[in-house]
Amino acid sequence: ELKVEQNPLFLSMQEGKNYTIYCNYSTTSDRLYWYRQDPGKSLESLFVLLSNGAVKQEGRLMASLDTKARLSTLHITAAVHDLSATYFCAATQRAGGTSYGKLTFGQGTILTVHP
Amino acid sequence: GAGVSQSPSNKVTEKGKDVELRCDPISGHTALYWYRQSLGQGLEFLIYFQGNSAPDKSGLPSDRFSAERTGGSVSTLTIQRTQQEDSAVYLCASSAPGSNQPQHFGDGTRLSIL
Incomplete structure (x- = not known):
């Protein structure tokens, strides 16, 4: 059974600082997703990581995937208040043929960026 | 274009x-998934549709839960005899x-059972 664990679960950052959120998963998965959720809102797709060594960047966020270590990271550079949200990683396994089925989510990391 | 639309927003x-x-x-999307999110359990998978068939129903918590999808588009999740833990x-x-x-x-849809 695929399990996904994130750490830290709570992250309080000062504006301008850098930090990394870690996402470990328990069994083979070669699709890793990062989502953002604002309070009372739904999930917004940030990154889809498809292969070992994949790195994607959007603004102050950079995500990477190491399938051998079963680890993905979400790095935050020079944090700003607008990045305050809950961040989820999710892994999936092939459901049959070329389709992928359910996402298994981590617990979420609540990020608060303060002045 | 329009995103995924759910109704009601509150029940x-x-x-x-x-x-x-x-x-x-979303129009043209062949795969459809239901999840639920609660404070105690986080984000849990319920059921997955590919077209109108459901190859994975493993997340449905009990036989009170069922879902269908028609025309490869709209899906309905039904919960019978609701309990507070729903x-x-x-x-x-x-x-x-x-x-x-x-x-x-x-x-x-935010569901509250009194």
């Missing part, structure tokens, strides 16, 4: 009643054909 009902939650996926936000997601596509989520 309050009494314990023991049946409820129906609706999901309209209170949660029920999220629907859809994804385009191809294995590289993310799942796009709707705003959810």
